[in-house]
Amino acid sequence: MQIHIHAQDGVPIYLQIVQQIKYLVASGRLQPGEELPSIRVLAEQLLVNPNTIARAYRELETAGVVEKRRTAGTFIAESGSPLARKERLKLLNERVDQLLVEASQMGFELNEVLKLIQQREHVLRQPKKEERNHE
Amino acid sequence: MSDSTNLSSASVVEIQRLSRSFGAKRALHEVSLSIPRGGVFGLIGGNGAGKTTLIKHIMGMHYAQSGSVRVFGMDPVAHPVEVLGRIGYMSEERDIPNWMRVTEIMNYTQTFYPAWDTKYAEELREMFDLDPKQRIRNLSRGQAARVCLLLALAHRPELLVLDEPSSGLDPVVRRDILAAIVRTIADEGRTVIFSSHLLDEVERLADRVAMIHDGQIILHDRLDTIKESFHRFTLRFEQPFNEAPLILGTIERKGAGHEWTYFCRGDRDQLIQAARTLQAEIVQETLLSLDDIFVCNVTRS
Numbered sequence: 001m002q003i004h005i006h007a008q009d010g011v012p013i014y015l016q017i018v019q020q021i022k023y024l025v026a027s028g029r030l031q032p033g034e035e036l037p038s039i040r041v042l043a044e045q046l047l048v049n050p051n052t053i054a055r056a057y058r059e060l061e062t063a064g065v066v067e068k069r070r071t072a073g074t075f076i077a078e079s080g081s082p083l084a085r086k087e088r089l090k091l092l093n094e095r096v097d098q099l100l101v102e103a104s105q106m107g108f109e110l111n112e113v114l115k116l117i118q119q120r121e122h123v124l125r126q127p128k129k130e131e132r133n134h135e
Numbered sequence: 136m137s138d139s140t141n142l143s144s145a146s147v148v149e150i151q152r153l154s155r156s157f158g159a160k161r162a163l164h165e166v167s168l169s170i171p172r173g174g175v176f177g178l179i180g181g182n183g184a185g186k187t188t189l190i191k192h193i194m195g196m197h198y199a200q201s202g203s204v205r206v207f208g209m210d211p212v213a214h215p216v217e218v219l220g221r222i223g224y225m226s227e228e229r230d231i232p233n234w235m236r237v238t239e240i241m242n243y244t245q246t247f248y249p250a251w252d253t254k255y256a257e258e259l260r261e262m263f264d265l266d267p268k269q270r271i272r273n274l275s276r277g278q279a280a281r282v283c284l285l286l287a288l289a290h291r292p293e294l295l296v297l298d299e300p301s302s303g304l305d306p307v308v309r310r311d312i313l314a315a316i317v318r319t320i321a322d323e324g325r326t327v328i329f330s331s332h333l334l335d336e337v338e339r340l341a342d343r344v345a346m347i348h349d350g351q352i353i354l355h356d357r358l359d360t361i362k363e364s365f366h367r368f369t370l371r372f373e374q375p376f377n378e379a380p381l382i383l384g385t386i387e388r389k390g391a392g393h394e395w396t397y398f399c400r401g402d403r404d405q406l407i408q409a410a411r412t413l414q415a416e417i418v419q420e421t422l423l424s425l426d427d428i429f430v431c432n433v434t435r436s
Binding site: 005007008009010011012013039040043044046047048049050051052105 | 174175314317321335336338339342359362418421423424426427
């Protein structure tokens with residue numbers, strides 16, 4: 001599982017983990033039923049406080065993305081995303097609206113925004129170069 | 136992990152109104168700090184802010200000129216054996232006798248610690264790839280730091296105190312040190328105190344943070360709480376200002392004309408409400424790193 005922490009981002013670290021795991025699930029790189037590393041193992045791998053990992057796992061569990069199994073560990077939920085498609089669309093629409101408003105305020109054209117989305121998707125899909133060298 | 140039975144208080148370190156001067160130079164002023172058992176405590180501050188002086192008081196290397204220091208409920212100056220036997224310590228200077236061989240310094244240090252775990256020490260030595268026959272003076276800076284880390288960890292201390300542990304080290308050795316911190320607190324009940332000027336390390340690892348500046352604690356809280364209580368907003372006002380109106384909790388405001396950026400401390404919803412009251416539109420909200428928060432608090436004080 002590839003997760004990259006940027007402590008200088010300002011985004012709380014537990015949230016970075018939550019967002020990246022959600023993204024890995026959404027993009028199919030983490031499959032339903034797949035086991036996540038234990039808190040301790042991931043803490044040592046990412047060099048973050050184990051309590052931070054525990055908090056991220058709790059949030060993911062509340063959101064229905066992962067499930068804890070008795071005695072075993074933490075797994076990607078079988079149901080995948082618990083939200084119905086309609087609700088997911090609604091959530092996404094809000095984000096898109098917000099993006100479009102901000103883009104137009106900053107003077108970007110729609111086709112520029114579309115191009116940017118594609119670029120960002122490309123960047124997110126590929127692990128960062130400098131970090132890839134470590135693994 | 137084994138030795139926690141004779142601890143009664145919830146705090147590992149309890150400091151009350153500690154002041155210290157060296158000649159005319161004031162190093163610490165009325166410092167009060169309570170460090171709870173378990174978790175990672177990050178001490179941050181610039182060079183000469185008082186981090187090392189504070190840590191040396193915890194280690195009983197300085198007596199309290201005024202105020203008091205208690206570690207495991209005891210005065211570390213009066214009870215060095217009882218206190219230091221339960222602490223693993225690594226200083227920034229990392230001064231160990233450089234004529235000794237790795238194995239000699241291990242045997243020598245072991246005699247001070249009844250709880251020394253020979254098997255664990257050996258595991259660490261192999262993990263850090265340290266040649267037992269090598270003399271300390273022939274080791275690279277990073278390998279010497281690893282020796283110091285081994286010596287601090289091998290008796291599985293209840294409290295690990297690291298003063299600027301990664302200062303001047305390459306990323307690989309820094310990784311070893313940070314991983315050791317993670318492993319130490321993953322064992323329930325153990326506590327780590329570490330000072331650093333590398334705030335991304337502190338942001339990754341600390342449960343609690345104290346900022347020290349000019350010998351005083353200027354901020355001390357849970358890291359989560361600190362992160363949630365500082366905000367940066369850019370507001371756009373309907374009319375231009377020569378000086379932007381003050382919002383409750385404002386620490387700093389910069390800008391010109393219609394747009395002003397506020398650095399505030401307080402509840403986010405209340406700040407947003409305050410901006411609305413001034414009929415200002417929030418055009419940007421930036422999330423702050425510990426670095427941002429530190430810089431702003433230090434420049435203000």
